[in-house]
Amino acid sequence: xxxxxxxxxxxxxxxxxxxxxxxxxxxxxxxxxxxxxxxxxxxxxxxxxxxxxxxxxxxxxxxxxxxxxxxxxxxxxxxxxxxxxxxxxxxxxxxxxxxxxxxxxxxxxxxxxxxxxxxxxxxxxxxxxxxxxxxxxxxxxxxxxxxxxxxxxxxxxxxxxxxxxxxxxxxxxxxxxxxxxxxxxxxxxxxxxxxxxxxxxxxxxxxxxxxxxxxxxxxxxxxxxxxxxxxxxxxxxxxxxxxxxxxxxx
Amino acid sequence: xxxxxxxxxxxxxxxxxxxxxxxxxxxxxxxxxxxxxxxxxxxxxxxxxxxxxxxxxxxxxxxxxxxxxxxxxxxxxxxxxxxxxxxxxxxxxxxxxxxxxxxxxxxxxxxxxxxxxxxxxxxxxxxxxxxxxxxxxxxxxxxxxxxxxxxxxxxxxxxxxxxxxxxxxxxxxxxxxxxxxxxxxxxxxxxxxxxxxxxxxxxxxxxxxxxxxxxxxxxxxxxxxxxxxxxxxxxxxxxxxxxxxxxxxxxxxxxxxxxxxxxxxxxxxxxxxxxxxxxxxxxxxxxxxxxxxxxxxxxxxxxxxxxxxxxxxxxxxxxx
Numbered sequence: 388x389x390x391x392x393x394x395x396x397x398x399x400x401x402x403x404x405x406x407x408x409x410x411x412x413x414x415x416x417x418x419x420x421x422x423x424x425x426x427x428x429x430x431x432x433x434x435x436x437x438x439x440x441x442x443x444x445x446x447x448x449x450x451x452x453x454x455x456x457x458x459x460x461x462x463x464x465x466x467x468x469x470x471x472x473x474x475x476x477x478x479x480x481x482x483x484x485x486x487x488x489x490x491x492x493x494x495x496x497x498x499x500x501x502x503x504x505x506x507x508x509x510x511x512x513x514x515x516x517x518x519x520x521x522x523x524x525x526x527x528x529x530x531x532x533x534x535x536x537x538x539x540x541x542x543x544x545x546x547x548x549x550x551x552x553x554x555x556x557x558x559x560x561x562x563x564x565x566x567x568x569x570x571x572x573x574x575x576x577x578x579x580x581x582x583x584x585x586x587x588x589x590x591x592x593x594x595x596x597x598x599x600x601x602x603x604x605x606x607x608x609x610x611x612x613x614x615x616x617x618x619x620x621x622x623x624x625x626x627x628x629x630x631x632x633x634x635x636x637x
Numbered sequence: 638x639x640x641x642x643x644x645x646x647x648x649x650x651x652x653x654x655x656x657x658x659x660x661x662x663x664x665x666x667x668x669x670x671x672x673x674x675x676x677x678x679x680x681x682x683x684x685x686x687x688x689x690x691x692x693x694x695x696x697x698x699x700x701x702x703x704x705x706x707x708x709x710x711x712x713x714x715x716x717x718x719x720x721x722x723x724x725x726x727x728x729x730x731x732x733x734x735x736x737x738x739x740x741x742x743x744x745x746x747x748x749x750x751x752x753x754x755x756x757x758x759x760x761x762x763x764x765x766x767x768x769x770x771x772x773x774x775x776x777x778x779x780x781x782x783x784x785x786x787x788x789x790x791x792x793x794x795x796x797x798x799x800x801x802x803x804x805x806x807x808x809x810x811x812x813x814x815x816x817x818x819x820x821x822x823x824x825x826x827x828x829x830x831x832x833x834x835x836x837x838x839x840x841x842x843x844x845x846x847x848x849x850x851x852x853x854x855x856x857x858x859x860x861x862x863x864x865x866x867x868x869x870x871x872x873x874x875x876x877x878x879x880x881x882x883x884x885x886x887x888x889x890x891x892x893x894x895x896x897x898x899x900x901x902x903x904x905x906x907x908x909x910x911x912x913x914x915x916x917x918x919x920x921x922x923x924x925x926x927x928x929x930x931x932x933x934x935x936x937x938x939x940x941x942x943x944x945x946x947x948x949x950x951x952x953x954x955x956x957x
Binding site: 398400401402403404406413424425480481482483486505508509510511512513514515516517518519520521522525526527528529530532541544545546547548549550551552553554555556557558561567568597598599600601602603604605606607608611612613614615616617618619620622623624626627629630631634636637 | 707709710713733734737738739740741742744745746748749750751752753754766769770771772773774775776777778779780781782783784787817818819820821822823824825826827828829830831832833836839863866880881882883884887888889891895896906907913914916917918919925930931932933934935936937938939940943944947948951952955956
């Protein structure tokens with residue numbers, strides 16, 4: 388069985404987000420780009436499954452402009468075997484367009500399991516993987532914090548509301564999205580980084596159809612202002628009183 | 638003309654508040670698009686919820702009764718069938734565990750545009766526009782749908798609910814999942830009976846200064862009095878003081894309560910990103926230089942272990 392891992396390159400979570408001069412988009416100049424942290428869980432999980440002798444090959448599939456190859460190399464440096472780079476000129480605001488391009492590429496690969504992060508920390512839609520599963524016509528388990536593979540049997544523990552879990556069973560081919568807690572992603576070793584430079588990255592144009600939706604405006608949130616600050620435990624009663632009488636939240 | 642279909646959510650057989658929020662939003666969109674508002678109730682014993690959903694504007698309530706376990710593909714099939722029966726141009730979900738799972742798959746099945754976790758949706762020039770947070774709330778993008786169908790998930794606790802009398806015509810629909818490839822075999826209850834953080838109206842949250850898992854008890858006690866959920870910073874989760882499901886922030890949950898009480902949380906960018914839309918933030922920290930005081934509505938510079946029990950007692954007096 389081969390594993391496909393869907394990966395995305397995203398801005399580092401400590402990035403300061405700014406608007407472009409005309410306010411039509413986000414200014415990505417000077418942003419540090421990283422492999423989406425949730426996709427690192429997916430890469431790690433794929434490598435663990437392969438190392439346990441339950442999969443033969445781990446292929447990374449990623450869509451974006453040329454800069455994303457850096458994130459792809461990070462996944463290869465962790466230990467993935469090869470990669471497919473679906474080229475587009477700029478970021479797409481339409482998750483279904485992204486999902487269609489990914490599904491079209493994955494369909495042609497020999498895969499048993501598709502893994503990805505449950506979310507990308509930039510758009511944060513949790514959207515693309517479930518769409519890919521539907522387009523491929525395979526089962527899915529979303530926001531999984533524990534995964535068991537036996538042969539072609541898949542058992543996934545989904546994190547649902549309030550710390551509850553839902554156990555999903557299916558057979559390969561199946562798509563699973565990973566959330567925090569599923570594993571601790573390894574750091575790439577120096578030899579791993581050297582080897583990654585020589586691993587094959589198959590670049591091809593993404594098959595992007597018509598957009599169903601597009602970004603028409605970007606804004607920044609209003610900055611919160613500092614409020615009233617009190618000193619000492621003896622002020623607690625006063626603050627609680629303000630919460631009732633001024634803020635009206637108690 | 639475009640009808641709006643709300644996928645209602647239930648706790649047992651009672652609609653969750655987010656269902657009423659979605660109906661309120663649906664009413665506004667339907668008025669501008671010239672369509673009707675329908676709700677879809679999938680669950681067990683949900684037939685009794687028709688009147689409750691009608692009270693917030695549902696003209697029609699489709700009822701798929703007898704579903705005792707959620708299944709992604711099964712739910713998506715039912716919603717998709719009802720959406721075509723209803724002639725729905727817009728399908729609304731809550732941006733909840735269910736919405737995060739089912740809504741994208743439905744959008745792909747319906748070949749629809751999709752925007753997740755919206756904080757606002759309106760009709761501009763005959764087209765639906767939805768605004769959603771990006772970079773965990775450090776930016777917002779407004780997205781316009783080229784046409785219908787459109788699938789939108791809406792963040793809980795954002796829309797102020799408004800009652801509106803709908804006709805509430807009950808329409809029974811099939812609760813058959815059809816052939817599914819992945820099956821839900823078991824549900825394991827969480828250790829907490831509290832509301833999910835993403836839907837909580839009040840949150841008591843602790844940081845690394847809590848010093849231990851056991852110390853979270855003082856926050857649990859306060860949460861009991863307030864009917865609140867308990868959250869934690871990434872530092873507290875990484876230190877093993879709190880469960881992963883409790884983490885608030887960019888790599889945890891994005892929350893939106895009316896009251897967020899932060900104990901021993903310094904206010905890192907990635908934490909603030911997850912709770913900045915809280916209506917009122919109260920920070921308790923020993924360090925007067927903690928960045929969270931720059932963003933909090935009320936701050937108390939003091940030892941959290943002294944403040945928390947006293948504050949719990951004060952809340953008790955008010956809420957008793």
